[in-house]
Amino acid sequence: MKALLQQAARLLDVQRLVVFTGAGMSKDSGLDTFRDADGVWANNAPQDYASPEGFRRNPRKVWRWYAQRRRQMLEAEPNAGHKAIARLDALLPHVTVITQNIDELHQRAGSSRVLELHGSVHRYKCSKNCRGTPTLTPVPELTQEEPLPCPNCGALTRPDVVWFGEMLPADVWEGAVLEIAACDAVLVVGTSGLVEPAASLLWRAKSRRKALVEVNPEPTLISSIADVLLQGKAGETVPALLAALKEYRTGLH
Numbered sequence: 001m002k003a004l005l006q007q008a009a010r011l012l013d014v015q016r017l018v019v020f021t022g023a024g025m026s027k028d029s030g031l032d033t034f035r036d037a038d039g040v041w042a043n044n045a046p047q048d049y050a051s052p053e054g055f056r057r058n059p060r061k062v063w064r065w066y067a068q069r070r071r072q073m074l075e076a077e078p079n080a081g082h083k084a085i086a087r088l089d090a091l092l093p094h095v096t097v098i099t100q101n102i103d104e105l106h107q108r109a110g111s112s113r114v115l116e117l118h119g120s121v122h123r124y125k126c127s128k129n130c131r132g133t134p135t136l137t138p139v140p141e142l143t144q145e146e147p148l149p150c151p152n153c154g155a156l157t158r159p160d161v162v163w164f165g166e167m168l169p170a171d172v173w174e175g176a177v178l179e180i181a182a183c184d185a186v187l188v189v190g191t192s193g194l195v196e197p198a199a200s201l202l203w204r205a206k207s208r209r210k211a212l213v214e215v216n217p218e219p220t221l222i223s224s225i226a227d228v229l230l231q232g233k234a235g236e237t238v239p240a241l242l243a244a245l246k247e248y249r250t251g252l253h
Contacts, residue, residue: 021106021234023190025105049062104122118162121160121161127156180208202222215230216231
C-alpha cells in the first residue's frame with residue numbers, strides 16, 4: 001500500500017485537482033450508501049421517495065422521509081476523509097470537489113469549492129419550478145411536518161435534490177464539465193461509477209488523459225480506467241494519501 005500511496009501522491013501533485021465523491025465518502029460518518037445490501041434503497045423504493053411521481057402521489061410522506069434523512073445528516077459529522085480533502089485546499093493551488101452527495105459534509109469539513117451534482121437535502125424549492133427556475137429558500141425547522149407553499153406561486157415545495165428521471169442542475173453540470181476539462185488529475189472517492197450522467201465525467205476525464213486515482217473498499221467500474229486503485233475506506237485511506245502527498249512535496253523542496 002505504501003508504494004501505491006507514493007505513486008498516487010506523485011500523480012496528484014498538480015496545479016488543478018478535482019475530487020469526485022459518492023456515497024462511500026460519507027459511509028464512515030455513519031450515513032448509508034444507496035446500493036449496498038443494507039443501503040437506502042434496500043428498504044425504501046426509489047420510485048416512492050426519489051421521483052416526481054412519488055412526490056405527486058404522497059407529498060407529505062416524501063417530505064417527512066427527507067426530514068428524517070436531514071436529521072440523520074445533521075447528526076453526522078465530517079469524517080477524517082472529508083477533513084483530509086478540505087486540507088488539500090491549503091496544499092494545492094486549485095481544488096474543486098464534485099460530489100453526488102446531498103449531505104453538505106464537504107462544506108462542513110471546510111472545503112471551499114464544492115459542486116453538488118444531486119443537490120442538497122438542506123434546501124428546498126418549488127415543485128413547479130415557477131418563474132422558470134427553482135426557488136431556493138432556507139430549510140424550515142425540523143418540526144415542520146408538511147410541505148410549505150412556494151412563496152411565489154403557492155405550489156408545494158420539495159427537497160432540492162435530483163430525483164430519478166430529472167436533469168442535473170444546468171449550472172452545476174456546466175461547472176463540473178469545465179472543471180474536468182481544466183483539471184490535471186482526478187481523485188475519485190466512494191463512488192460505484194454506476195450513476196449517470198455523473199459517472200460520465202470520469203470517463204470524460206480519462207479520454208482527456210487526466211491522471212485518475214480511485215479510493216474504494218472494492219474495485220468498481222471506475223477501477224478499469226484508474227491509474228492507481230487504493231483499496232480502503234475513505235476515512236482511513238484519504239488521510240493516508242494526504243500524508244503521502246505532503247511527504248512527496250516536502251521531498252521536492
